[in-house]
Amino acid sequence: MREAEKKQDPDEKDYVVLDEFPAYFNGDGIISKFRDRLFLFDPDKKELAELLKDDPYFNFDFHYVDGTDLYFTGDSYTQSKARKSALYQLDLNSLEYSQLLPKEEWSIFDICVLKGQLYLVATDEKRYGSEENP
Numbered sequence: 001m002r003e004a005e006k007k008q009d010p011d012e013k014d015y016v017v018l019d020e021f022p023a024y025f026n027g028d029g030i031i032s033k034f035r036d037r038l039f040l041f042d043p044d045k046k047e048l049a050e051l052l053k054d055d056p057y058f059n060f061d062f063h064y065v066d067g068t069d070l071y072f073t074g075d076s077y078t079q080s081k082a083r084k085s086a087l088y089q090l091d092l093n094s095l096e097y098s099q100l101l102p103k104e105e106w107s108i109f110d111i112c113v114l115k116g117q118l119y120l121v122a123t124d125e126k127r128y129g130s131e132e133n134p
Contacts, residue, residue: 035059038072040092051095061085066113068092071100073108083107083130087120109134 038051038060052058055076063072070090086103090096100118101108107130110121123134 064111071111
């Protein structure tokens with residue numbers, strides 16, 4: 001079977017170089033060198049604008065939109081993704097963003113805004129480490 005595939009695509013390799021951690025994620029397959037990116041879609045112009053494009057290593061995790069503010073978590077990495085990620089606020093009008101929490105403090109599992117108050121589902125991992133529930 002591999003020989004038939006090779007004839008269809010002679011440049012295909014029989015191996016994959018995995019030099020980032022995690023290299024594989026259940027349901028996604030190989031994720032080494034792949035990042036989840038953040039885009040803004042303009043339905044009138046039918047255009048996509050990439051946000052945070054100045055950092056090609058940034059990986060976007062969770063998000064919540066509240067009016068004209070987008071709250072999101074993420075991390076920039078080149079070899080090993082940290083369990084903890086930073087929290088950011090992006091103004092959707094000006095497209096300027098600011099960091100609300102540094103990535104070293106919390107492992108964030110979800111975010112939301114209720115009645116003008118920002119809430120996090122997170123843990124500092126101080127008691128049970130990576131096995132600690134938020």
